[in-house]
Amino acid sequence: MTDYIQNNSVTSFKVVRSTPASRIGSIIGLILLIILVSFPNWGDRATIRLFVEIFYILALAQMWNLLAGFGGLVSVGQQAFIGLGGYTLFILTINFGIGAIWAIPLSGLICALISLPIAFLVFRLRGHYFAIGTWVVAEVFLLGFAQIQSLGGGSGKSLPIAIVKSISDSRAGREAAIYWTALFVVVATIAIVYFLLRSRHGLALTAIRDSEEASNSLGVDNFKAKLLVYIFAAFGTATIGALIFLTKLRISPSAAFDINWTTTVIFIVVIGGIGTIEGPILGTIIYFLLREPLSDFGTWYLILLGATAVIVMLKAPQGIWGIITNRFDLRLFPVQRRLKLKTDK
Amino acid sequence: MSVLEIKNMTAFYDDFQALFGIDLSIEKGETVAAIGANGAGKSTFLRSITGLVQNNADKFIYKGIDLIGKAAFDIVDLGIAMVPEGRKLFPSLSVEENLLIGAFGQRPGNWTLDRVYQMFPKLKQRKDIAGTALSGGEQQMVAIGRALMSNPDMLLCDELSLGLAPIIIKDIYGALPGIKAEGVSLLIVEQDINQALEIADRVYCFQEGKISLTGKPEDLTKEQIAAAYFGR
Amino acid sequence: MIEWANTIIQGILTGGLYAMFATGLAIIFGVMRLVNITHGDLIVLAAFIAMVVIETTGFNPFLSLIIVLPIMFIIGYFLQRGILNYTLGDDLLPPLLVTFGLSIVIQNVLLEVFSADSQRLKAGAIETSSIQLTDGLSIGIFPLITLLTAVTMIILLQQLFNRTRLGRAFRATSDDPTTAQLMGINHKHIFGLAMGLALGLVAIAGVLMAVRSNFDPSIGPAKLLYAFEAVIIGGLGSLWGTLIGGIILGVAQNIGAKIDPGWQILAGHIAFLIILVFRPNGLFPRTRDD
Numbered sequence: 001m002t003d004y005i006q007n008n009s010v011t012s013f014k015v016v017r018s019t020p021a022s023r024i025g026s027i028i029g030l031i032l033l034i035i036l037v038s039f040p041n042w043g044d045r046a047t048i049r050l051f052v053e054i055f056y057i058l059a060l061a062q063m064w065n066l067l068a069g070f071g072g073l074v075s076v077g078q079q080a081f082i083g084l085g086g087y088t089l090f091i092l093t094i095n096f097g098i099g100a101i102w103a104i105p106l107s108g109l110i111c112a113l114i115s116l117p118i119a120f121l122v123f124r125l126r127g128h129y130f131a132i133g134t135w136v137v138a139e140v141f142l143l144g145f146a147q148i149q150s151l152g153g154g155s156g157k158s159l160p161i162a163i164v165k166s167i168s169d170s171r172a173g174r175e176a177a178i179y180w181t182a183l184f185v186v187v188a189t190i191a192i193v194y195f196l197l198r199s200r201h202g203l204a205l206t207a208i209r210d211s212e213e214a215s216n217s218l219g220v221d222n223f224k225a226k227l228l229v230y231i232f233a234a235f236g237t238a239t240i241g242a243l244i245f246l247t248k249l250r251i252s253p254s255a256a257f258d259i260n261w262t263t264t265v266i267f268i269v270v271i272g273g274i275g276t277i278e279g280p281i282l283g284t285i286i287y288f289l290l291r292e293p294l295s296d297f298g299t300w301y302l303i304l305l306g307a308t309a310v311i312v313m314l315k316a317p318q319g320i321w322g323i324i325t326n327r328f329d330l331r332l333f334p335v336q337r338r339l340k341l342k343t344d345k
Numbered sequence: 346m347s348v349l350e351i352k353n354m355t356a357f358y359d360d361f362q363a364l365f366g367i368d369l370s371i372e373k374g375e376t377v378a379a380i381g382a383n384g385a386g387k388s389t390f391l392r393s394i395t396g397l398v399q400n401n402a403d404k405f406i407y408k409g410i411d412l413i414g415k416a417a418f419d420i421v422d423l424g425i426a427m428v429p430e431g432r433k434l435f436p437s438l439s440v441e442e443n444l445l446i447g448a449f450g451q452r453p454g455n456w457t458l459d460r461v462y463q464m465f466p467k468l469k470q471r472k473d474i475a476g477t478a479l480s481g482g483e484q485q486m487v488a489i490g491r492a493l494m495s496n497p498d499m500l501l502c503d504e505l506s507l508g509l510a511p512i513i514i515k516d517i518y519g520a521l522p523g524i525k526a527e528g529v530s531l532l533i534v535e536q537d538i539n540q541a542l543e544i545a546d547r548v549y550c551f552q553e554g555k556i557s558l559t560g561k562p563e564d565l566t567k568e569q570i571a572a573a574y575f576g577r
Numbered sequence: 578m579i580e581w582a583n584t585i586i587q588g589i590l591t592g593g594l595y596a597m598f599a600t601g602l603a604i605i606f607g608v609m610r611l612v613n614i615t616h617g618d619l620i621v622l623a624a625f626i627a628m629v630v631i632e633t634t635g636f637n638p639f640l641s642l643i644i645v646l647p648i649m650f651i652i653g654y655f656l657q658r659g660i661l662n663y664t665l666g667d668d669l670l671p672p673l674l675v676t677f678g679l680s681i682v683i684q685n686v687l688l689e690v691f692s693a694d695s696q697r698l699k700a701g702a703i704e705t706s707s708i709q710l711t712d713g714l715s716i717g718i719f720p721l722i723t724l725l726t727a728v729t730m731i732i733l734l735q736q737l738f739n740r741t742r743l744g745r746a747f748r749a750t751s752d753d754p755t756t757a758q759l760m761g762i763n764h765k766h767i768f769g770l771a772m773g774l775a776l777g778l779v780a781i782a783g784v785l786m787a788v789r790s791n792f793d794p795s796i797g798p799a800k801l802l803y804a805f806e807a808v809i810i811g812g813l814g815s816l817w818g819t820l821i822g823g824i825i826l827g828v829a830q831n832i833g834a835k836i837d838p839g840w841q842i843l844a845g846h847i848a849f850l851i852i853l854v855f856r857p858n859g860l861f862p863r864t865r866d867d
Contacts, residue, residue, distance in 0.1 A: 074673050076614070121850055124857040125809070127669045128612030132805045133853075136846050139802060143843040154839075259798065263681060270674055299685045306681035313675045314663055395759060421761035433756040435749040446749050449742065450761030495761060 040176035061280035069275035071229035077134030083256030085241025111238030142257035156252025273319025352404035378541035381551030426497035434476035447494030454496025461490035482513035588831035592824030593724025597782035599807035617801030623783025653776030687794035812859020
């Protein structure tokens with residue numbers, strides 16, 4: 001590294017974050033976005049529904065990646081916030097008469113508040129133990145909500161037809177509304193993560209991930225930054241959870257607080273590439289491409305995913321996106337600042 | 346015949362090259378000191394010999410055995426023991442257990458717990474407390490005793506005097522002639538040049554990963570050593 | 578009154594099983610600094626292996642251990658040397674995500690091979706026999722054996738760790754794997770042996786669990802959480818702490834179940850969280866070293 005600089009006398013350098021690929025990427029992204037926004041006007045119903053699922057899984061993956069890949073907080077219990085978000089939406093719409101769409105972000109905010117005392121608990125556990133601690137918390141919610149009879153106990157509750165109708169009278173209108181909401185949520189999620197990581201907080205986060213000790217000595221307020229990430233991820237995850245159960249129209253503790261939410265998301269992020277924004281996108285595409293043909297082989301599909309995640313973690317911990325960037329120096333969402341050297345040789 | 350013979354040894358930490366072609370040999374029962382400034386590569390060299398740092402060489406022969414690519418835990422069993430920089434006692438082990446773990450390889454020889462306690466009587470009184478609860482000097486004694494428990498033919502000592510009071514350093518270095526008398530070859534890395542010159546049969550001066558000077562202490566002038574040390 | 582005494586006694590006995598779950602996890606963390614998310618699924622795997630052994634040999638569950646235990650030891654050794662050793666280092670992500678992935682793989686392989694059916698190992702009369710203490714207060718023989726097994730294992734492990742050459746090597750390697758190599762210790766082999774030992778304990782735990790209650794491929798994660806909670810309540814300091822942690826968990830669950838069957842597991846988790854609030858380092862925190 002030092003040799004490189006010495007051997008090629010550097011005349012000037014600038015710190016850049018945009019790359020040619022990212023500029024082309026933003027043009028393609030814009031075109032893609034126009035296609036996606038107009039999709040309910042010409043797409044078929046089954047595909048619209050599939051897209052909604054892809055959007056919320058991708059949004060969940062971005063949130064988990066922010067938490068684990070950038071914040072170093074490996075949580076196995078994010079299903080706690082998915083379920084809480086879903087139940088909050090049900091309570092807000094049924095008991096407080098709040099409009100279903102507005103209840104989505106409101107659920108996120110309420111769950112962000114709930115995440116504070118949870119953070120107080122799980123932040124007492126370090127590193128590995130944090131992971132299992134978050135899982136215990138999610139189990140407590142699962143078992144606890146099963147005891148609340150007004151929410152249907154263990155068998156759950158359906159969203160009353162009046163509330164469903166309040167979104168739109170027609171089924172197509174409802175599905176389009178939910179589609180656009182889901183699209184908005186996933187785009188907003190990616191945009192927020194992108195700008196968060198480009199901000200000063202983002203630099204602090206990268207420092208935390210790279211070395212806890214070093215960032216402490218650099219004077220980065222480690223605990224505060226982590227807490228912020230945790231609360232933000234709780235807000236995002238709960239918002240997505242509210243959206244998920246608005247599309248499903250029915251909620252039960254075992255569906256809401258299912259560990260499989262987190263399992264899926266972890267596999268997507270690990271296989272796609274942890275610690276990048278592109279990784280979860282790629283991982284989500286791979287997940288859905290494989291799922292469609294393999295869904296008949298339920299068990300084998302999970303064995304394959306699990307084994308792939310293990311192998312990726314051992315052999316290419318940067319994931320498939322990491323392999324691509326190493327080979328082609330390609331970055332669509334450049335969040336790292338890179339030093340560009342101009343040399344006269 | 347040399348016990349240890351090294352020709353053109355190189356070592357890397359990832360992309361960073363730390364050693365650039367070291368030649369060195371040690372006779373049986375000889376005491377050799379490696380001196381040099383901080384970062385000159387002395388410690389890397391010791392750690393390379395023990396196998397803790399990946400290295401390569403044209404020749405790296407110990408008692409007729411090729412050591413290139415051998416794992417650290419196998420090299421110990423061949424009779425090369427090390428007193429690491431900073432003592433590195435095991436915190437969960439008592440003083441006596443720290444000594445016993447040195448004999449893990451069960452290599453035959455003369456060193457026993459009793460002989461180590463004879464050499465450092467202070468340790469016997471404190472044998473049941475945690476090794477890391479001892480003073481720096483006492484910890485250094487445990488580290489030396491622990492290395493001896495493996496019955497080595499060659500003992501590598503990394504910065505024995507670091508962070509110790511002069512009177513303690515005298516105690517520690519006072520133990521070395523007794524070890525030498527057993528026929529053990531000693532290779533000592535030391536920043537304190539006077540201490541090194543006093544005990545060594547020969548010295549090697551390291552500078553930026555290379556050897557800048559070698560010879561017997563009595564043949565070297567202060568100016569030569571200063572030049573080799575600071576690179577002027 | 579006698580009813581509550583009975584609840585607590587049953588809870589203590591249940592705690593013996595949880596302590597058996599936890600000792601293996603505690604050893605894995607103690608030596609390798611690794612939190613093994615697969616732990617619960619390995620307990621279930623041991624139970625299924627025992628089931629196959631019993632079906633083929635006709636042994637009773639206790640005797641089956643002479644085959645199950647070595648098998649689990651070997652699985653542990655090669656799991657560590659073939660996979661887990663490569664995840665160790667400063668980064669927390671690889672060990673967590675690799676053991677998490679393995680957990681899903683093991684669960685689904687078990688599901689594919691043995692189906693989702695609930696199974697149970699039959700140990701004969703010993704399962705139901707009990708000692709009558711007073712009216713309304715009795716101690717089941719089998720739960721008592723489980724608790725005594727846990728106590729015996731902890732005593733044996735302490736002897737192993739404190740008095741033997743191998744035990745010293747475990748502790749030294751745990752402290753500082755690099756310096757341990759300078760003692761002639763092959764740290765990778767030692768880690769393999771530690772995982773083998775832990776899975777030996779898992780084998781015993783799996784068989785005891787499978788005689789006592791139904792099991793199927795999906796219950797691993799629940800067992801992991803119990804083991805984890807017992808270890809954290811105990812405070813990572815000592816194996817006796819882990820036993821106390823298991824007992825606290827067992828008692829809390831039994832009290833919860835007495836109030837309302839739906840509260841059994843929830844009460845255990847809540848007891849764990851309460852202890853986390855008031856004693857974040859557990860009841861018997863590690864005092865020596867880091």
